[in-house]
Amino acid sequence: MAYRNYSGKNGFVYFLSNYNRNVLYIGVTGELDKRILDHKFGQGSKFTSKYNLKILLYFEEYPNINEAIEREKQLKNWHRKWKFNLIKKSNPELKDLWGQID
Template sequence: MNKGYVYFLTNYRRTTIYIGVTNNIHSRVWKHKLGEGSLFTSKYKLTVLIYAEEYDNISDAIAREKQLKNWHKQWKWNLVKQNNPKLEDWYDTLRGW
């Protein structure tokens, strides 16, 4: 089975958050950075990877994405800040994944 990833994107000003799921995080985040990810991410220029989780299979990642999308906005930001307090772009650290 393919691995799965849940990821959070934000914009330059860190004001909007987007949660996505993919089986190829490198390619998917790169598409977002090029403005080809989705209409929502393109419209709001959500290109900064601020959080990601890896799963052994895509179905677990999809279940987690659904769970996270039901969370309150502040809970999402708290999760991100707990793991990435400076809200840095993690895209360059994906090589280890």
């Protein structure tokens, strides 16, 4: 699948979870703060709405959206345990990082 080149626009890969931290979602966006607000108000994807995924557990920033898309693809192929290990390296208590977005 080909993606448009959004040169100059930062990209973000992020993990969301529910309150029990037993469902994970990986997403990509160019505007992390706006996208997380969408999820928090139930206006994200159907999957995140269905499973009430509103807790931001992890995010990575990239210089452009294309790099973020590539990273998202990579992470989606990881085992669940690997994903949680990545999250726990920077967020061992699995807290909502929403307040840490600049």
